[in-house]
Amino acid sequence: MSEKKKIARSASLMSIATFISRILGFIRDMVIARYFGASLFSDAFFAAFKIPNLFRELFAEGAMSAAFIPVLTEYDEKHGGNEAEKLVQVVSTFVVLFVGGFCVLGIFFAPAIVSIIVPGFIDEPAKFDLTVKLTRIMFPFLFLVSLAAVTMGSLNTRRVFFVPALSSAWFNATVIITIILMYSRLAEPVVSAAIGVTAGGAVQLMFQVPSFYRSGFRFGFLFEFAHQGLKRIGKLIVPASLSMGVAQLNALINYIFASLLAAGSITYLYLGFRLIHFPIGIFAVALSTAILPSLSLHATRGDMASLRKDYAFSLRLLFFIAIPSMAGLIALREPIVNLLFQRGEFDQVAMLNTSDALLYYSLGIWAISGSKVTNSAFYSLHDTKTPFKIFIVAVCVNVVCSYTLMQMIEHRGIALANSLSSFVNFTLLLIFLNNKIRELDIKGITSSFMKALIASLVMGYAGSRMLISDIWQQSGMVLDKVIYLSLTIVSCMVIYIVLSYIFKSEELKYLISSIREKRANK
Numbered sequence: 001m002s003e004k005k006k007i008a009r010s011a012s013l014m015s016i017a018t019f020i021s022r023i024l025g026f027i028r029d030m031v032i033a034r035y036f037g038a039s040l041f042s043d044a045f046f047a048a049f050k051i052p053n054l055f056r057e058l059f060a061e062g063a064m065s066a067a068f069i070p071v072l073t074e075y076d077e078k079h080g081g082n083e084a085e086k087l088v089q090v091v092s093t094f095v096v097l098f099v100g101g102f103c104v105l106g107i108f109f110a111p112a113i114v115s116i117i118v119p120g121f122i123d124e125p126a127k128f129d130l131t132v133k134l135t136r137i138m139f140p141f142l143f144l145v146s147l148a149a150v151t152m153g154s155l156n157t158r159r160v161f162f163v164p165a166l167s168s169a170w171f172n173a174t175v176i177i178t179i180i181l182m183y184s185r186l187a188e189p190v191v192s193a194a195i196g197v198t199a200g201g202a203v204q205l206m207f208q209v210p211s212f213y214r215s216g217f218r219f220g221f222l223f224e225f226a227h228q229g230l231k232r233i234g235k236l237i238v239p240a241s242l243s244m245g246v247a248q249l250n251a252l253i254n255y256i257f258a259s260l261l262a263a264g265s266i267t268y269l270y271l272g273f274r275l276i277h278f279p280i281g282i283f284a285v286a287l288s289t290a291i292l293p294s295l296s297l298h299a300t301r302g303d304m305a306s307l308r309k310d311y312a313f314s315l316r317l318l319f320f321i322a323i324p325s326m327a328g329l330i331a332l333r334e335p336i337v338n339l340l341f342q343r344g345e346f347d348q349v350a351m352l353n354t355s356d357a358l359l360y361y362s363l364g365i366w367a368i369s370g371s372k373v374t375n376s377a378f379y380s381l382h383d384t385k386t387p388f389k390i391f392i393v394a395v396c397v398n399v400v401c402s403y404t405l406m407q408m409i410e411h412r413g414i415a416l417a418n419s420l421s422s423f424v425n426f427t428l429l430l431i432f433l434n435n436k437i438r439e440l441d442i443k444g445i446t447s448s449f450m451k452a453l454i455a456s457l458v459m460g461y462a463g464s465r466m467l468i469s470d471i472w473q474q475s476g477m478v479l480d481k482v483i484y485l486s487l488t489i490v491s492c493m494v495i496y497i498v499l500s501y502i503f504k505s506e507e508l509k510y511l512i513s514s515i516r517e518k519r520a521n522k
């Protein structure tokens with residue numbers, strides 16, 4: 001099987017698992033919106049959840065994959081399975097000690113951390129104290145998910161993608177069940193959501209353990225912190241932690257500024273950001289995770305031609321999917337937010353404000369997605385410094401734009417600033433990668449981008465015209481809305497595919513040929 005087919009197959013499996021997880025994630029957010037609305041309680045929960053979630057991205061899943069997988073792949077390829085399995089034990093031991101100690105400090109210094117993350121809460125003692133309490137309950141989630149990241153990275157190097165990707169679904173299911181069971185039994189009902197997060201982290205780890213052991217790995221304490229593999233991971237993980245966390249840190253900046261705005265602003269931004277991460281999680285994260293072992297293997301063998309070819313293929317395929325996702329979310333934003341969240345404590349005002357956040361966040365979907373795949377190319381070359389430097393520039397852009405735009409359009413300006421910084425981040429990453437590996441197929445990538453953009457604009461306009469109705473200003477009528485929105489989405493997909501066929505899209509041809517090949521092999 002060619003590397004293209006391996007990448008596409010792995011990405012497909014991850015997309016399926018991620019799709020299940022994202023659906024459950026939306027159900028989780030629907031449950032939270034239903035019970036807590038856009039209020040003091042929801043703002044406190046989302047602000048508190050951001051703290052361990054930020055460090056998860058910096059220390060665990062994002063950075064761990066970027067630094068751990070290339071080194072572990074090289075050990076597996078050059079030194080054999082036994083050395084790779086030994087490295088996993090050394091890394092897991094280090095994670096237990098370092099992240100475990102960090103979590104203890106995080107619980108102790110929670111008031112100071114909350115003061116930094118949401119300074120606007122300081123003047124509201126009840127809101128501030130609740131956020132601190134929820135933060136302390138959820139900090140152990142970071143420890144559990146860090147170990148889960150070790151198991152995920154280990155399984156990915158053995159080309160096991162489905163089980164690790166599905167583990168997030170179990171996390172979301174646990175949070176949902178915990179809220180439903182405990183909401184009415186607690187003096188502060190929102191605490192049920194925080195307990196669910198920590199319990200979900202434990203389930204996410206345990207779900208991967210059987211596959212981890214079947215793949216030949218073992219947990220165990222191995223205090224060889226002078227191990228060369230661990231040192232190399234350490235050198236890569238610090239800049240990778242920051243550069244891979246660009247979206248999370250930009251979101252953190254959003255929270256800092258949003259805490260200074262009206263109540264509910266953090267909730268609007270959180271839900272809008274969650275919605276754009278549906279296509280990003282299903283396609284961009286899946287593809288960037290699936291391509292990293294292949295690119296790492298090319299880099300280890302010195303096969304730069306294959307690395308360039310597979311990277312360009314992945315980026316074109318990603319744009320083919322991410323750009324219509326962006327157009328679709330912009331065109332259908334109010335119906336989507338209405339259907340998912342407008343019920344119970346979540347009223348029409350909250351729906352409109354969340355839809356506005358979704359509009360401005362969606363403008364950056366293609367750039368965020370492209371950055372994830374381009375980061376994987378840098379990490380396969382053991383270069384985490386360049387993405388980090390570019391990340392610093394992107395964060396500065398976000399800070400300046402957020403402060404300026406929030407004065408004019410409130411939380412909408414913060415979402416727009418995030419998209420602008422994502423555009424700067426991706427553009428610089430692509431320029432520097434081309435300078436590093438040379439001869440990238442920029443012309444082919446640009447051509448695919450423009451074809452997808454034109455087809456998506458036509459599709460989005462048609463979709464927005466199809467959904468003109470008073471039904472989206474009202475609560476209830478869920479079945480009617482589901483059918484109406486589903487038929488519109490299917491129609492939009494048909495329009496996009498037909499236009500892509502007319503434009504002779506290479507990505508569409510590849511996907512059609514892959515489907516035909518699968519059918520022929522059955």
